[in-house]
Amino acid sequence: MELKNSVVLVTGASSGIGEATARAVAQAGASAVLLARRQDRLDDLASELGNDVLALPCDVTNPVEVKKAVQIAQERYGRIDVLINNAGQGLYASIEDIGIEDFRGLLNLNTVAPLIMMQAVIPLMRKQGAGCIVNVSSGATLATYPGVAAYTSSKSALNMISKVARLELADAGITVSLIHPFMTATEFYGSVKSGLSTAQEQEVGATSIAHPPSLVAQMIVNLIRTGDEEADLVPREYGGSFEG
Numbered sequence: 185m186e187l188k189n190s191v192v193l194v195t196g197a198s199s200g201i202g203e204a205t206a207r208a209v210a211q212a213g214a215s216a217v218l219l220a221r222r223q224d225r226l227d228d229l230a231s232e233l234g235n236d237v238l239a240l241p242c243d244v245t246n247p248v249e250v251k252k253a254v255q256i257a258q259e260r261y262g263r264i265d266v267l268i269n270n271a272g273q274g275l276y277a278s279i280e281d282i283g284i285e286d287f288r289g290l291l292n293l294n295t296v297a298p299l300i301m302m303q304a305v306i307p308l309m310r311k312q313g314a315g316c317i318v319n320v321s322s323g324a325t326l327a328t329y330p331g332v333a334a335y336t337s338s339k340s341a342l343n344m345i346s347k348v349a350r351l352e353l354a355d356a357g358i359t360v361s362l363i364h365p366f367m368t369a370t371e372f373y374g375s376v377k378s379g380l381s382t383a384q385e386q387e388v389g390a391t392s393i394a395h396p397p398s399l400v401a402q403m404i405v406n407l408i409r410t411g412d413e414e415a416d417l418v419p420r421e422y423g424g425s426f427e428g
Contacts, residue, residue, distance in 0.1 A: 185316050185359070185408055188213035191261045192408075193254075195244050195301060196271030198225035200370030201320060201404075204397035205268055208405050210237065217257045217264070219244060220271070244271050244297040247304075254304045263312055266408055267305045269298035269342075270320045275334040276382040282334050294338035299345060306358065315358040316408050319346045320400075323364045323416055327423035331382060350413060361407040364416035366426065369394040399428075 192209040196202035198220035210216050210233045218226050219242040226239035238260055242253040257264055272294045275286060298319055309315025322339040324332055343362060350360035395417055403415050418424020 185265065185314070185411065187266075187405065187408060189215075190265035191215045191217065191257070191263055192266040192268065193217040193219065193257060193264055193301075193305065194268045194270060195219045195242075195297075197229065197239075198222040201365065201368060201397045201400045202268075202270040203229060204401035205270065205404050206233065206237075208398070208401040209266075209408075210234065212405060214266070215261055217253075217261075219253055244301060245292045247300050250300050250304050254308070258308060264305050264308050265312070265314070266316045266318070267301055268318045268320070268404060269301055271297060272320065272339075274332075276331050277334060278331055279333055287334050290334055291338050291341070294335070295341045295345070298342055302345075302349065306353065306356075309353075309358050310356050313357050315353075315356075316411065317346075317349070317353075317358065317360045318404050318407050319360070319362055320404075321346075321362050321364050323366045323418035323422065323424055326364060326416065326418055347413075359411040361412060362414035363400065363404055363407060364414065364418055364424065365395065365400045365403075366417045366419065366422070366424070367394045368397055368400055370397055 187209055192214045194202050194206050197206045197218035206216050206218055215236045217238045219240055220226050221243055223241040230237040230239035240253045242249045244250055275290050302317060319342055321343050324336050325340045325343060346360050346362045353360060407415055416424040417426045419426050
């Protein structure tokens, strides 16, 4: 799918990969619909990117707010061509220490919310006869590490939802793709659901190898254009295929 003159909805657009993706699609000539909970950051980004940007505060775990945001976007642009499910959060804890309520909250944001978003836009894409959905997973699902069972299981569930959706929606002209980022220089490590000290230690250790969010954004743009099933930015020594 070509991005120029398309309408692209990005969740978690107020920082990190979401913010970088918003910049990338706007630069490619798309109209950007930006969703996040932090309205002040959204407004600042929308002002920077120009007039053809719609910034909507939205809790993507709330189906009512999601439905309203999609409706507003449809009323303004008449269509939604691309959904980028980027909003997410981490959690670091050993199996015996995972807080059950923390885990439920993580699943709600990392797994259920992307499904809510997909269900909100798929009917529009079916009517259009075309569409593209890119779900942001994690490179950590390509290997096994201690302390990340909660996070990687939430993203692994998203992987399977994406792969099944790709099969189910192919006849409708809708592509569903997965992106597996590597360690990325964002606010991710400082906003984990639990295990902040462990996350901060990992962030310090990853400083020299972390990718800029713009690299992930460019890979997302490539997936939109090609419609490929998935791509990763994980170096081979960590279980991926990236050789950059």
